[in-house]
Amino acid sequence: MLGWLTDPFGGAIMQRALAEVLVLALACGPLGVWILLYRDAYAAESMSHGMLPGLVVAALVGAPLLLGAAGGVLLAAVGIALVARDERLGGDVGVAVCVSALFGLGAMLALSPAAPPRLAELLFGDLLGVTAADLAAAGALAVGVGVALAAGSRPLALAAFERASAPSLGARPARCELGLLVLLAVTTVAAVQGLGNLLLFALVVAPAAAALRVGRRLRTVLLTSVALAALAGVAGLLVSFHLRIATGAAVALCALVPAFAALLVPVRR
Amino acid sequence: MSAVRVAALSGGYRPGQDAVRDVTFAAGPGQVVGVLGPNGGGKTTLFRALLGELPVQRGEIALAGAPAYVPQTERARLDFPVSALDVALMGAYGRTPWYRRLGRREREAARGALDRVGLAAVADETFGGLSGGQRQRVLLARALVQDAPVLLLDEPLSGVDGVSAAGIERVFGELRDEGRTLLVATHDVHQAASWDRALCLHGRQVAFGKPGETLTPAVLRATYGAELIVLEGGDAAVGVGHHAH
Numbered sequence: 001m002l003g004w005l006t007d008p009f010g011g012a013i014m015q016r017a018l019a020e021v022l023v024l025a026l027a028c029g030p031l032g033v034w035i036l037l038y039r040d041a042y043a044a045e046s047m048s049h050g051m052l053p054g055l056v057v058a059a060l061v062g063a064p065l066l067l068g069a070a071g072g073v074l075l076a077a078v079g080i081a082l083v084a085r086d087e088r089l090g091g092d093v094g095v096a097v098c099v100s101a102l103f104g105l106g107a108m109l110a111l112s113p114a115a116p117p118r119l120a121e122l123l124f125g126d127l128l129g130v131t132a133a134d135l136a137a138a139g140a141l142a143v144g145v146g147v148a149l150a151a152g153s154r155p156l157a158l159a160a161f162e163r164a165s166a167p168s169l170g171a172r173p174a175r176c177e178l179g180l181l182v183l184l185a186v187t188t189v190a191a192v193q194g195l196g197n198l199l200l201f202a203l204v205v206a207p208a209a210a211a212l213r214v215g216r217r218l219r220t221v222l223l224t225s226v227a228l229a230a231l232a233g234v235a236g237l238l239v240s241f242h243l244r245i246a247t248g249a250a251v252a253l254c255a256l257v258p259a260f261a262a263l264l265v266p267v268r269r
Numbered sequence: 270m271s272a273v274r275v276a277a278l279s280g281g282y283r284p285g286q287d288a289v290r291d292v293t294f295a296a297g298p299g300q301v302v303g304v305l306g307p308n309g310g311g312k313t314t315l316f317r318a319l320l321g322e323l324p325v326q327r328g329e330i331a332l333a334g335a336p337a338y339v340p341q342t343e344r345a346r347l348d349f350p351v352s353a354l355d356v357a358l359m360g361a362y363g364r365t366p367w368y369r370r371l372g373r374r375e376r377e378a379a380r381g382a383l384d385r386v387g388l389a390a391v392a393d394e395t396f397g398g399l400s401g402g403q404r405q406r407v408l409l410a411r412a413l414v415q416d417a418p419v420l421l422l423d424e425p426l427s428g429v430d431g432v433s434a435a436g437i438e439r440v441f442g443e444l445r446d447e448g449r450t451l452l453v454a455t456h457d458v459h460q461a462a463s464w465d466r467a468l469c470l471h472g473r474q475v476a477f478g479k480p481g482e483t484l485t486p487a488v489l490r491a492t493y494g495a496e497l498i499v500l501e502g503g504d505a506a507v508g509v510g511h512h513a514h
Contacts, residue, residue, distance in 0.1 A: 037349065154362045161359070162345040162408075164423075165338040168320055169415065170363030212350065216395050221350050 008241035016135050017127040020194045021233025021251060024203060027142035027187045029226030030149045032208025034180055037160045045201045046099040048188045050076030052106025052197050055122045066137055069189040076102055125196030125248035134193050141190035145183050152179060157218060195248045202252035203229055206259040213262035228258050271295040272333040272419055272450035280318055280326035288314040290473040296466060298448040301441055303461030306470035307493050312454040316421045337417035341424055342404040347397035353407045354392040357382050360414025382410035387436045402433025409437060422453045426460065458484060
């Protein structure tokens with residue numbers, strides 16, 4: 001039994017993958033809790049999809065995926081902001097229009113004859129292909145996100161709990177929302193190499209949803225979410241190793257198991 | 270000396286569309302001011318101006334210090350994972366730098382504030398699981414922890430149970446004795462009549478002064494318009510439903 005747990009991590013590839021999922025859990029766990037408390041899940045999912053063209057362009061020209069992801073997120077954010085400026089359309093429509101268009105553009109670029117066959121990697125990530133440099137970059141970004149969320153937890157809580165009085169207590173709700181979206185963009189950039197454009201969101205939102213369902217205090221919820229995200233990462237790697245299935249997908253599915261299980265737990269107050 | 274002084278205040282949420290006009294009044298330390306008016310009459314807009322958050326604003330505001338704001342309880346998230354004590358502790362966030370943990374002093378202040386509003390026994394209960402009146406008292410406790418010279422309260426007595434209403438009114442009395450100034454938005458004319466000053470708003474200032482001289486049928490009619498019901502014997506009551514958010 002112990003061998004079943006430890007044998008997969010004998011090689012450098014799996015060790016790097018393990019380190020990658022653990023550092024990502026550090027950012028995704030708490031970030032997801034705040035995203036859900038701010039009811040920003042839709043924008044969060046969309047942002048990761050909207051950066052596909054940036055990723056594809058990076059893959060086409062051989063630039064680091066991190067750079068492509070950063071450019072893609074920036075493009076998506078600008079597009080959404082521009083469309084959302086029209087009051088008749090509003091934010092949701094802006095997100096839907098921009099993200100669909102950008103995702104289509106990315107798919108078109110990726111499926112063109114000139115493109116290297118890496119679309120699957122962009123969409124679903126490649127935890128086993130993570131290099132030491134990728135790991136260092138993702139680690140630095142993830143730790144930065146974790147520290148920023150911990151430092152900003154009081155204003156974030158004030159604005160999410162009750163917006164009207166937040167300024168008189170020392171928080172700026174608009175700044176909190178913007179900061180959260182920036183951290184989401186950074187996390188997306190950090191996680192895309194390992195988990196891919198379509199799957200990384202599972203590690204952001206699913207552990208947080210489970211933790212919010214069972215936890216009654218903010219600190220408990222945040223710690224539970226990190227623990228569940230880390231657990232999902234480790235379990236996903238093990239499952240993928242032993243069952244020989246795609247790694248990113250296995251991690252995403254393992255993250256979703258506690259979220260569905262938590263739905264069966266009655267909410268306590 | 271006034272703790273709150275407002276002169277010729279007008280303003281709103283967009284340029285050219287004043288939500289409230291021509292407000293001029295002053296309140297001293299230890300005074301409770303009832304702020305009366307129909308829904309949309311400008312009570313919340315006045316509070317936002319006093320908090321320094323109104324986008325468009327003309328006129329003058331002078332305050333003895335940054336005010337605390339007590340919102341209506343239904344504005345707060347019921348699904349937020351916090352205890353009553355956590356909410357009261359939020360009152361100390363503003364004066365605690367982000368790198369400093371909240372210490373024993375803050376916790377004692379928060380517990381003390383919950384005790385003052387009669388909720389020491391439920392300090393560790395989840396906020397969302399408390400009754401509406403208890404939640405309103407927790408939000409009042411948070412403002413007590415804030416320790417502000419001026420408190421703005423948005424209909425703190427609307428729709429709360431009798432025990433909570435009595436507890437809130439008792440704390441009003443204590444705050445008055447401590448020399449703090451309270452502005453209380455309310456629909457209850459009888460309640461306002463028992464306080465020190467009344468400010469009547471209907472998009473503009475209708476009247477301000479001692480309740481006995483201010484809350485006349487004519488002023489109330491101008492304040493509430495069609496929402497006013499005059500009872501037998503000349504007593505005025507206000508037929509305003511609860512805020513629908």
